[in-house]
Amino acid sequence: MAKVFPRSQRPTLDPFVSFERHTFTIWMKSLLYQTNGCTVFDSDGHVVYRVDNYDKKCSNKVYLMDLRGRVLVTIRRKRLQFFGCWYGYRWDSYANKEKPWFQVQKLASKREFRIVGIGGDVIAEVKQKQLSSGITLGDDVLTLVVEPHVDHSLIMAIVTVYGLIKHRL
Numbered sequence: 001m002a003k004v005f006p007r008s009q010r011p012t013l014d015p016f017v018s019f020e021r022h023t024f025t026i027w028m029k030s031l032l033y034q035t036n037g038c039t040v041f042d043s044d045g046h047v048v049y050r051v052d053n054y055d056k057k058c059s060n061k062v063y064l065m066d067l068r069g070r071v072l073v074t075i076r077r078k079r080l081q082f083f084g085c086w087y088g089y090r091w092d093s094y095a096n097k098e099k100p101w102f103q104v105q106k107l108a109s110k111r112e113f114r115i116v117g118i119g120g121d122v123i124a125e126v127k128q129k130q131l132s133s134g135i136t137l138g139d140d141v142l143t144l145v146v147e148p149h150v151d152h153s154l155i156m157a158i159v160t161v162y163g164l165i166k167h168r169l
Contacts, residue, residue: 016072016153021145024048024152025129026159028140028168036169037062040144040156049156053169062169064157073101073157077164086161088154102154104161111139115158123147124155126162140168 023043030037030052040049047067053059064073074089087100107113112127129141146155163169 016151017149018152020148022152024144024146024156026126026142026144028142028163038160038163038169049153051160051163051169062160062164064153064160072153073160075157075160075164084165086164088157088161090153102157104158107158107162107165113162115155117150121147123150124158126159 025041026038027041028038031039031047031050032052036053037051039047039051042048049072050065050067050069051062052065053062060077060079062075063071064075065071071091073091076087076089078085078087086104088102088104089099090101113125114122115124115126117123124144124146126142126144128139129137129143131137142159144155144159146152160169
């Protein structure tokens, strides 16, 4: 008699976390006509994330989406006296829509920056895109390198806040 086994004996893995270092290209332009945002490509040239801002540049609410337009993170800005504070809300369950997943109060104003984890290790790095021939592309094309075991959607949400701070989205 045939035995019936569950489809998978392995635990379900987060689709945004990988076991190896990933490199992404960020183009600080939206693929949609006359909208602000950015488009993120993987190392094979496929679109993996997009940010479309339909209102105006530096609006108070922006969405990080996957290729199909499914919202992954909502980023909202709360204005304080002189500084703003950005909150990220994950869309994986209803409960997390009300409680912030992360908060950013201040981020470097440089073109290139590193994102450091709780232990002090660099978990991601953003810099201007440079071709293998040594040619540096424009200010609107960046390279994002994410270390293993780090949530790509979280890093992309933080990079989106960076784009909002720099008035690029």
